[in-house]
Amino acid sequence: xxxxxxxxxxxxxxxxxxxxxxxxxxxxxxxxxxxxxxxxxxxxxxxxxxxxxxxxxxxxxxxxxxxxxxxxxxxxxxxxxxxxxxxxxxxxxxxxxxxxxxxxxxxxxxxxxxxxxxxxxxxxxxxxxxxxxxxxxxxxxxxxxxxxxxxxxxxxxxxxxxxxxxxxxxxxxxxxxxxxxxxxxxxxxxxxxxxxxxxxxxxxxxxxxxxxxxxxxxxxxxxxxxxxxxxxxxxxxxxxxxxxxxxxxxxxxxxxxxxxxxxxxxxxxxxxxxxxxxxxxxxxxxxxxxxxxxxxxxxxxxxxxxxxxxxxxxxxxxxxxxxxxxxxxxxxxxxxxxxxxxxxxxxxxxxxxxxxxxxxxxxxxxxxxxxxxxxxxxxxxxxxxxxxxxxxxxxxxxxxxxxxxxxxxx
Ligand code: SF4
Ligand code: SF4
Numbered sequence: 272x273x274x275x276x277x278x279x280x281x282x283x284x285x286x287x288x289x290x291x292x293x294x295x296x297x298x299x300x301x302x303x304x305x306x307x308x309x310x311x312x313x314x315x316x317x318x319x320x321x322x323x324x325x326x327x328x329x330x331x332x333x334x335x336x337x338x339x340x341x342x343x344x345x346x347x348x349x350x351x352x353x354x355x356x357x358x359x360x361x362x363x364x365x366x367x368x369x370x371x372x373x374x375x376x377x378x379x380x381x382x383x384x385x386x387x388x389x390x391x392x393x394x395x396x397x398x399x400x401x402x403x404x405x406x407x408x409x410x411x412x413x414x415x416x417x418x419x420x421x422x423x424x425x426x427x428x429x430x431x432x433x434x435x436x437x438x439x440x441x442x443x444x445x446x447x448x449x450x451x452x453x454x455x456x457x458x459x460x461x462x463x464x465x466x467x468x469x470x471x472x473x474x475x476x477x478x479x480x481x482x483x484x485x486x487x488x489x490x491x492x493x494x495x496x497x498x499x500x501x502x503x504x505x506x507x508x509x510x511x512x513x514x515x516x517x518x519x520x521x522x523x524x525x526x527x528x529x530x531x532x533x534x535x536x537x538x539x540x541x542x543x544x545x546x547x548x549x550x551x552x553x554x555x556x557x558x559x560x561x562x563x564x565x566x567x568x569x570x571x572x573x574x575x576x577x578x579x580x581x582x583x584x585x586x587x588x589x590x591x592x593x594x595x596x597x598x599x600x601x602x603x604x605x606x607x608x609x610x611x612x613x614x615x616x617x618x619x620x621x622x623x624x625x626x627x628x629x630x631x632x633x634x635x636x637x638x639x640x641x642x643x644x645x646x647x648x649x650x651x652x653x654x655x656x657x658x659x660x661x662x663x664x665x666x667x668x669x670x671x672x673x674x675x676x677x678x679x680x681x
């Protein structure tokens with residue numbers, strides 16, 4: 272018993288020493304977001320959004336990711352439109368604020384108006400898999416969403432009596448699709464879904480949701496109109512409405528105009544265009560960000576585009592800002608005075624000189640912190656990351672380096 276108490280005292284004291292190191296790192300870095308509002312960041316051109324994933328619903332990881340990236344100074348956390356996920360994000364944010372006073376990032380929920388790559392889950396029945404399959408699906412999954420229990424890897428003589436168990440962990444699958452073509456037996460299929468508009472409208476009315484993102488494929492504007500009308504007055508309390516769309520070349524600007532015309536009648540807040548380059552690919556490598564930059568070049572040069580901030584997504588990683596700088600698209604501005612979110616008329620916000628409002632990081636952001644979260648989980652189970660400051664410090668070092676590429680802190 273005494274040993275147990277001593278152990279707890281040691282854990283507590285090393286935990287508080289560790290948290291002091293975390294605070295020191297944050298103070299030394301001088302995170303601008305501790306004083307800068309998300310709206311100011313958009314206006315300056317150094318807005319950063321963390322994308323947890325429109326279909327990613329592992330609430331333990333989401334809570335810890337939200338805590339880490341709140342401390343790193345992101346302006347917005349984008350997550351699945353599910354009550355448990357929204358609660359996990361807000362829990363992470365509040366826990367970060369308990370460590371160091373920092374302003375709250377906006378919480379954004381993602382929905383779709385039609386079939387969309389971000390809203391799908393891989394599925395297969397592991398019992399139908401050949402037991403001697405080398406399981407390339409498991410290795411390629413960036414979310415560790417495919418797992419098997421036990422049986423494989425045994426001498427072939429035993430295989431006849433074994434079946435594979437496990438399969439896709441639905442809450443971790445975010446629909447990247449990498450497992451689909453790799454299965455030599457074509458056992459994996461994708462199941463798509465559309466978020467229910469009425470359920471979304473209820474979630475938007477709750478505290479703890481500041482923004483919505485509507486994913487549209489840019490092909491059927493009627494689907495967008497239908498969803499927008501179904502959301503009704505639930506959008507009135509929001510601070511930002513984002514529309515995520517792919518590059519459909521010469522069709523993009525006309526589609527943006529049709530969407531803006533639909534929203535304009537009852538848009539009471541700021542709006543943003545998420546330019547989705549190569550979806551869910553930032554973790555693949557340096558070149559993944561190219562499509563988003565090309566898309567940004569196209570849209571930022573279009574003088575006839577509708578009103579709204581521009582933000583890159585899809586393929587972004589640690590190289591995105593370098594690419595933007597080369598194209599002359601990364602221009603942050605310093606504002607003459609601190610603006611107040613509530614007091615600023617929303618249509619004055621587009622006076623910013625920044626061509627691009629900011630950048631969203633998804634799979635790359637999750638990968639660099641996810642490896643820390645995986646070792647934390649293997650070592651200690653499903654725990655709050657701040658209870659193990661050495662892990663928090665490691666995760667923060669990674670996240671600050673990424674967020675810092677946009678925020679310009681070292
Ligand atoms: S779709 Fe992507 S995240 Fe989902 S199981 Fe397949 S590889 Fe993993
Ligand atoms: S690659 Fe295909 S057959 Fe092999 S374990 Fe994965 S889903 Fe089953």
